[in-house]
Amino acid sequence: MAAIPFIGRLHPYEYFALVASFLIAFLExxxxxxxxxxxxxIIRIFYRLSRNAFNSLSSPYSRRARNRRKNVSSPLAQAHDFVELCEQYGYLAEEHVVQTKDGFLLGVHRLAWRRGEEDQRVNNGPASIQKKVVYLHHGLMMNSEVWVCITEKERCLPFLLVEQGYDVWLGNNRGNKYSKKSLHHGPTDTQFWNFSMDQFAFHDIPDSINYILSATHQPSLSYIxxxxxxxxxxATLSIHPALNNKVDVFVALAPAMAPPGIASGVVSSLVKSNPQVLYLLFGRRAILGSTTMWQALLYPGIFTWVIDKSLAFLFGWKMANIAPHQKLAAYPHLYSFTSTKSVVHWFQIIRNGTFQMFDDEVTSPTSFSTGSKYYKVAKFPTRNIKTPIVLVYGGSDSLVDIKIMLKELPRHTVAKCVPKYEHLDLLWASDVDTLVFPHVLEALESYALPSDTKGQALGWQTRTRPSIFDTAGVTPNGTAPPGYSEDEPARNHGMPHTPAFEYERPSTAEEQMDESDNDDDDYADDSPSSPDGPVAFTPSAFAHSSRPPISDARAADISIHNTARRTRQAPASNAGASRQRTATVTTAQPNQQDEDTIHSQTLQNSPDSTGISTSADTDRTVVRSRPEGWWSSTSSSVVSLVEPASPSIPQRIPARQG
Structure with a gap:
């Protein structure tokens, strides 16, 4: 029985869930x-009836609070595109088109100018203003609008980066709102939608990065x-080694690699069943294409309620950290088109528990041979990534298993946990500017190369890029791991690290949309929209962070063996302050029974005048290292958590002998 995939994978109760999913799809x-x-x-009559019913079920206080915030959320919710969203805050956005090697045309947006800089040339030759480049990319069934549909400018990451002096680019996947065109097929053609994450990794991301670097005359960029x-x-960094030299640092917000599973029994049954079932339900073109129709027909409050309930049903998210007015502004921009095949790809990853390429050889439901003994899908070799990686994940995110993820990533990966945050909170939470943005800024300042033109960067291109590895003590007898080059010892200058903090800031967002009686006061009249025009941005808006200065950080220190020191001058802030960071990396020799060495850092920092200190209110920082012989297929990795010590007595863990 187990040899038949469609039957062997499912439990009896999952068949009922599968039948229910077909009934729901047919009813819809x-x-x-x-x-x-x-x-x-007639449609307008139903719309008015739904609005009246929604308002009648809401408390008078909730109605008044919703009306007060309508001038904030309504313009953002009704904005037609990315450019119009940016205009709400007075920013000039450029639109670019990237042609991939397989003929798709991708829309890319650019934010390069602070307010008042529109007449300046940025990264356009030696005589222009030189800025470091940052590239942002959205998630599944999204587009670039999700980054800028924010009700307070201080919580908008692209606007913050622009004000910090970065040249910001935002990409889009093929098939979505801004990339729905190909040189070979039309969007009504089934072949147009024949793509998965493989095509994103082989074409969309590398081609977009190469286009941006060519347009800005820069040697490298930072990826968020x-x-x-x-x-x-x-995926793309693991299969394109040369691309690692073009990405200074990779900041992963709510990282996704091999999700542990789906909370919904209905969706879980679809995950375990044959992919043909999903094609039968949604077709082979765009998945959930009717979402835009329901969004246009439903009253915004009801549409928001439906999205909240759907996310709770699918993933168990409570969505309590996102304010109601932020949901009203952002949910209309949440969905964008993607292929059914890309969702099938994710179901294959979840079912097999491995970050793999798309399995084209789908077993027939009537086949009696699974072929697992003779056929194996290629995995993305993520341990080969050389680019520095900083993971920022939510402690309540059901789609992230950080221990499993770190085992599949290189040893230099740094993980930072934001307690009580769920998946979408990393984008839209009410306190994202104090709990998430400091991590992003610190990673960019620590790893991003200084802005330079291609002509000036020729010397950099002829030299080996500085490595974040400290290879001493990695191998027991001096042998080098695979991929180790002869000049690696010359590249072992220590990289800046981040300390662990024990401070945790509770969420301040409203928990319910309409039943709250006093939470809306927290969002009372700091609206970005005003009769006088867009609100001016001030860096001091980020100065209210409760994070301690780096010099007071309670970081653990594990000492024995190789010590690498490096002093680095960070780029000046808007206020002209500079930051100097001294990093000490100490490595402990592992015991024979230990599977991992623990890396901990002690950083000293003088706070700058802008009030933006490094690292944030997270409960712990995970820094991962592999033991001797970490490249062996038989070795396993264990995540080590370094808890902060008391402020008066630094925590010191003695080295193990063995």
């Missing part, structure tokens, strides 16, 4: 067809991804 098809046949006046945007970076 009937309702959608009837709705499309109705005349417009969210959700699937991180998975695409993991």
């Amino acid at each position: 098809l009937i309702v959608r067809t009837i709705t499309l046949l109705l005349p417009t006046p 991804g969210f959700s699937q945007g991180t998975a695409q970076a993991f």
Whole structure:
């Protein structure tokens, strides 16, 4: 029985869930067809009825609070595109088109100018203003709008980076709102939608990065991804070794690699069943294409309620850290088109528990041979990534298993946990500017190369790029791991690290959308929209962070063996302050029974005048290292958590003898 995949994978109760999913999809098809046949006046009547019903079920206080915030959320929710969203805050956005090697045309957006800099040339030759480049990429079934549909400018990462002096680019996947064109196929053609994450990794990400570097005349950029945007970076950096020299640092927000599973029994049954079942449900073109129709027909409050309930049903998320007015502004921009095949790819990854390429040889439901003994899908070799990686994940994110993820990533990966954060909180939470952004800024300042033109960077290109590895003590007898080059010892200058903090800031967002009686006061009249025009951005808006200065950090220190010191001058802030960081990396010789060495850092820092200190209110920082012989297929890795000590007595763990 187990030899038949469609039957052997499912439990009896999962068959009921599978049948229920077909019934739900069929019911939605009937309702959608009837709705499309109705005349417009009838649809408007139903819209008014739904609005009145929603308002009647809300408390008077909730209605008043919602009306107060309507001038904030409504313009953002009704904005048609990325450029219009940026105009709400007075930023000039450029639109670019990237042609991939397989003929897809991808829309890419650029934010390079602070307010008042629009007449300046940025990264456009030696006479222009030189800025470091940052590339941001969205998640599954999203587009670049999710980064800028924020109700307070201080919580918008692209706007913050622009004000910090970066040249910000935002990419889009093929098939979504801004990339729905190909030189070979139309969007109504099934072949147009025949793509998965493999195509994102082989074409979309590397071609977008190469285009941006060519347009800005820069040798490298920094990459910030969210959700699937991180998975695409993991994949493309692992299969394109040369691309590692073009990415200074990879910051992964809500990283996704091999999710542990789906909370919903209905979706879990689809994950375990044959992929043909998903194609039968949603077709072979765009998945959930009717979402935009329901968004246009439903009253915004009801649409937001439906999204909240759907996310709770699928992933168990409570969405309590995102304010109601932020949901009203962001949910209309949450969905964008993608292929059913890309979702099938994720189901294969979840089912097999490994970050693999798409399995094209799908076993037939009537086949009696699974072929698992003779056939294996290629994995993305993520341990080969050389680019520095900083993971920022939520402590309550059901899609992230950080221990499993760290085992599949190189030893220099740094992980930072934000307690009580779920998946979407890394984008839209009410306190994202104090709990997440400091990690991002610190990673960029620590690893990003100084801005330079290509002509000036020729010397850099002829030299080996500085490595973040400290190879001493890695091998027991002086042998080098695979991929080790002769000049690696000359590249072992210590990289800046981040300390562990014990401070944890509770969430301040409203927990419910309409039942709250006093939470809306927290969002009272700091609206970005005003009669006088866009609100001016001030760096001091980020000075209210409760994070301690680096000099007071309670970091653990494990000492024995090789010590690498490096002093680095960080780029000046907007206020002209400079930061000097001294990093000490100490490595402990592992016991024979230990599987991992623990890396801990002690950093000293003088706070700058802008009030943006490094690292943030997280409960712990995970820094990962591999033991001797870590490249062996038989070795395993264990995540080590370094808890902060008391402020008066630094925590020191003696080295193990053995």
